[in-house]
Amino acid sequence: MASRWNSRVSIIFLFCFPELLLSAVVTLDSLEIYTTHEWLTSTPTVYFKCNEEKKTVLPDVKKAHAVYHFKGEESFQPLTNFTSKKCKRCGFYEKDRIKFDDVFDEWEFCPSDFTSPNGIYIHSKDKEFNATFLCDECVKKVDNLDGDSHHHNEGHGVQWYIVIIVVSIVGSILLMMGVFVAYKYWLKRKRQQEQARFLKLFEEEDDIEDDLGLGPLSDSI
Numbered sequence: 001m002a003s004r005w006n007s008r009v010s011i012i013f014l015f016c017f018p019e020l021l022l023s024a025v026v027t028l029d030s031l032e033i034y035t036t037h038e039w040l041t042s043t044p045t046v047y048f049k050c051n052e053e054k055k056t057v058l059p060d061v062k063k064a065h066a067v068y069h070f071k072g073e074e075s076f077q078p079l080t081n082f083t084s085k086k087c088k089r090c091g092f093y094e095k096d097r098i099k100f101d102d103v104f105d106e107w108e109f110c111p112s113d114f115t116s117p118n119g120i121y122i123h124s125k126d127k128e129f130n131a132t133f134l135c136d137e138c139v140k141k142v143d144n145l146d147g148d149s150h151h152h153n154e155g156h157g158v159q160w161y162i163v164i165i166v167v168s169i170v171g172s173i174l175l176m177m178g179v180f181v182a183y184k185y186w187l188k189r190k191r192q193q194e195q196a197r198f199l200k201l202f203e204e205e206d207d208i209e210d211d212l213g214l215g216p217l218s219d220s221i
Helices: 002-016 018-022 136-212 216-220
Strands: 024-033 046-050 080-082 088-094 102-109 120-125 129-134
Touching (some): 024 136, 080 088
Antiparallel strands (some): 024 080, 024 129, 088 102, 120 129
16 A cells, blocks of 8 residues: 555656656766865865755865766765756865855856767866766757757648648638639629620610601601
8 A cells, every 4th residue: 555655656746846757967987176275274175066056075085186086976976967958057166264165167067068978078177177077868868859859840840831731722712712703703794894785785776766766756646
């Protein structure tokens, strides 16, 4: 009973929050910092943070000019995740004990950055750091989005094709109706003109008979 209830709750939860099905996890593969900004301590406190997300402290990064490699299984992993193709404003920072935290770099972090087939993205800044990120699902997500966009464009093409056909058919029908109405009007006008011409000829014959005295009044005289 409990398992059935849990499955129903899971289905409802995923239906209400479909973005969770699209989660693409980003992990840190390697990092090398070229400098430190804190003068009061020999061991820097480096962390990664995206807007509106919690900071992720990197406890293993303790000195400059040392390349740190990670397995993706560390306690601070993953760094972040993408639920759509929308970018995030992220960066690496160093904690400052006196003033505001120092910034190694801030940039727009996007799923589309992971263009490598193995899901690798490298970001660096001169004299500051060099970092390698991993996101296998980002590559699949971008491919799926491109495929959906392609199918979406194809669907729009088919729709426009159908619209053109329908408009052409309706236009042809309206044109035929217009020609038919014009033809009927022409026949009516022609018939009216013939009737008017016939009446005019009849009146002219009556006038001639009256002038010659051949009308009904001449017989009575």
